[in-house]
Amino acid sequence: MSGADATAGRAASASGSLPTPRGFGxxxxxxxxxxxxxxxxxxxxxxxxxxxxxxVWEVLPEGLGYDSPPxxxxxxxxxxxxxxxxxxxxxxxxxxxxxxxxGLSLGVVPASYVPGVLLAALAGxxxxxxxxxxxxxxxxxxxxxxxxxxxxxxxxxxxTRQVLAVAxxxxxxxxxxGSPIVGAVFVVEASAIAGLSGARLVGVVLPSILTSGVGxxxxxxxxxxxxxxxxxxxLPGIDGPARPDLADVLWTIPVAVLVAIVVxxxxxLGGAVARAAAAHPFAAAVVGALVVGACASGYALxxxxxxxxxxxxxxxxxxxxxxxxxxxxxxxxxxLLAFKGVAYAVxxxxxxxxxxxxxxxxxxxxxxxxxxxxxYGAVPGLAAGMAAATAATLPFPVSSxxxxxxxxxxxxxxxxxxxxxAVVVGYVTEHxxxxxxxxxxxxxxxxxxxxxxxxx
Numbered sequence: 152m153s154g155a156d157a158t159a160g161r162a163a164s165a166s167g168s169l170p171t172p173r174g175f176g177x178x179x180x181x182x183x184x185x186x187x188x189x190x191x192x193x194x195x196x197x198x199x200x201x202x203x204x205x206x207v208w209e210v211l212p213e214g215l216g217y218d219s220p221p222x223x224x225x226x227x228x229x230x231x232x233x234x235x236x237x238x239x240x241x242x243x244x245x246x247x248x249x250x251x252x253x254g255l256s257l258g259v260v261p262a263s264y265v266p267g268v269l270l271a272a273l274a275g276x277x278x279x280x281x282x283x284x285x286x287x288x289x290x291x292x293x294x295x296x297x298x299x300x301x302x303x304x305x306x307x308x309x310x311t312r313q314v315l316a317v318a319x320x321x322x323x324x325x326x327x328x329g330s331p332i333v334g335a336v337f338v339v340e341a342s343a344i345a346g347l348s349g350a351r352l353v354g355v356v357l358p359s360i361l362t363s364g365v366g367x368x369x370x371x372x373x374x375x376x377x378x379x380x381x382x383x384x385x386l387p388g389i390d391g392p393a394r395p396d397l398a399d400v401l402w403t404i405p406v407a408v409l410v411a412i413v414v415x416x417x418x419x420l421g422g423a424v425a426r427a428a429a430a431h432p433f434a435a436a437v438v439g440a441l442v443v444g445a446c447a448s449g450y451a452l453x454x455x456x457x458x459x460x461x462x463x464x465x466x467x468x469x470x471x472x473x474x475x476x477x478x479x480x481x482x483x484x485x486x487l488l489a490f491k492g493v494a495y496a497v498x499x500x501x502x503x504x505x506x507x508x509x510x511x512x513x514x515x516x517x518x519x520x521x522x523x524x525x526x527y528g529a530v531p532g533l534a535a536g537m538a539a540a541t542a543a544t545l546p547f548p549v550s551s552x553x554x555x556x557x558x559x560x561x562x563x564x565x566x567x568x569x570x571x572x573a574v575v576v577g578y579v580t581e582h583x584x585x586x587x588x589x590x591x592x593x594x595x596x597x598x599x600x601x602x603x604x605x606x607x
Contacts, residue, residue, distance in 0.1 A: 175354070176382045178311060182318045182358035183365050185296045189319050190366030193288055193326035196272075200284055203277035208459055222451035225444040225458045228278040233440025235274030236502050237433035243267030246432070248290050251282055251506045251568035252421040252499040254546075256320055257341060259316045260293040271503035281494040282504025285327050289505075292323025296362075300380075314355055318362040331363035332583030333554055340547040386473045389530050389562040395569050403569050406521055406532060407539035407576035409463060410514045413488070414543040414577075417496045417513070424500025432501075439501025443494040450490035454483050461491045464504070465512030469558075472512075476519045476529040484520040488513060506544055511558075514540025534559060534566040539577030546580045 207228060212220045239247035245264025248271055249256050272287035296319025297312060319336060325334035339360040342352055350455075392399070428435030447458035454460075462470060472479065479487075495509040518536025522529040537558065541551040552574045556563045559570070 167363035178314065178354075178358055179361055181300055181311075181315055182362045185299055185315060185319055186322050186362035186365035187369050188299060189292050189322040189362070190326055190369040192291060192365070193323045194369075196269075196288065196291060197284060197327065199273065200277050203273065204463065207277055208463075213220060217553065219457045220451075220459060222448050222458060225279050225462050226441070226448040227505050229280075229440040229444030229447075230437070232278035232280060232502075233274045233437035236271045236280075236440065237436030239267045239271040239274070240436055240503070241433040241459035243270065245290075245505045247271030248287055249503075250425050250500070251286060251434075251502070251504055252418060252425045255286060255289055255339070255505065255507075257289065257317050257320045258293070259297065260290045262294050262298050265291060265294050268503070275440070275502045276504055279443060279447060280440070280502045280504055281464065281491060281498040281509050282460065282466040282502060282506065283327075283466065283508035285505030285507055287504065288323040288327050289320045292319035292321070293317070294513040295319055313434065314358055317355060318358045322362040322366040325363040325367055326551055328554060328557070330557055331360070331367040331487060333550065333557065334363040336553050337547060337550045340549050344546070361435075385463035385556060386470055386560050386562075389533075389559070392528060392530065392565060394565050395531055396526070399528065399531040399569060400572065401528045402521075402524055403531065403535040403572050404576055406457070406518060406527075406535045407573040408580050409521070410517050410536050410539035410573075411543040411577045411585065413492070413513060413517060414510055414540050415581055417492050418508075418544075420493075420496035421499030424497055426500075428501045435501045439497045442497045443502075446490045446494040446497075450486055453490075454486050456483060460487055461494055461574045464508040466508045468512055469515055472515055472519060473530075473533055476522065476533070479516075479519060481520060484516050487516050488520070507541065507554075510540045510544040511537050511555075514538070530562060530566065531569050534562070534569045535573040538570040539580075542574040543581035547581065548574050551578070 175541055184253045210222075212218075212224065237245060243266060245261070247269040248264070268287050268290045272284065276282060276284060276287075293316040296315045297524065300312065300315055321334035322331075323334075323336045324337055325331040328334070335356070339352070340355050342355050346357065424435075424439070443462070447461040450456070450461045451458040469514035491509065493514060495513070498504065498509075499506060515533050516536070517540075518532035518534070519529055520532075521527065522532035524532075534555065537553045538551065541555055542548055545551050552571055555570050555574070556567055559566055563570075
């Protein structure tokens, strides 16, 4: 995720020093007010995505007499998705949002970009794009925060608007990950990498924490009040060891290296696809969507399983994979890695969405596949795979650790050492060993620029 830290740093470094108590109190008041509508919008967005996905992949096939989607099911839906996403990318302001292979963005998003972001997300994600909703949610959170403070624009300086945009993104990020802690940690780590410290760091982090916390209260209550559903994030109870043993720890190191290599190969392919797609974004979106549909259909034909395993972000597949890993044979897991890896890479370069959840699923599948190693187990393999994949995708190791620990739910206390070890190994492998030297130099230059801006 090459651009996230630099983007967050530019937004964060604009905050300047901590304002006066009166000015900071007003900033916190704005942040608290922003958290409520941003979380309402995030809940509505996720509920619509969940319902559209349910209708396309469950209700409609059952209505046509199928127990599960037939092998050809993804093809017409992805053709439609490609046309709609291609239109948003080519013709609407903002080009449907950022290119997913470039990572996530905490930057300021103009309100004029929102229609394109919504169309690309609602057309692509529920119809089968192998991407998550976190990218569009960040854009929506930032844009909505700036829309809400527009009546006071004449009284707000640019640094304040920048901070509120970051706070809106943090609240939206907390919505998708199910906890305000994730959004807060994400902002803290991005700001620290950008070179902020002391009062400047506090000036960005506190509004983001407040926005995320207030929004989480609203977000939690919405499911009860409305009866609408969104896809749960925390995995169900996992039967695993009470604590990792020496074999689990030793196997985690090569497994994390393997997962980081898999993620690097997928992202490198996605980068090549994105460069080829830049000249003809509409055609690339259509062709890319058809390739994704073909991957899902090919997987269904080869394995006899549902094409849903390859289509979509993979978030809903984590629970059955974790709760019953024995139901997956080695052949099915290898096919899942191959077909979903290609579909994920193509989606990263041609469609719109977030990069995290498909990477987590690829890591989980790899972990389960190698869990038969002597002395290893499915739960440590699952935890190590997800952690290494997240660390190889995000430039934020602390955020990656927190996300996977929270994802593991009841198994988190036992698997936390495995998660932390896998995050370190996965991060070092991807960001220091596998990443080309020119990319490391560019990232270092971006971080140095952010630090210089913060201290100016």
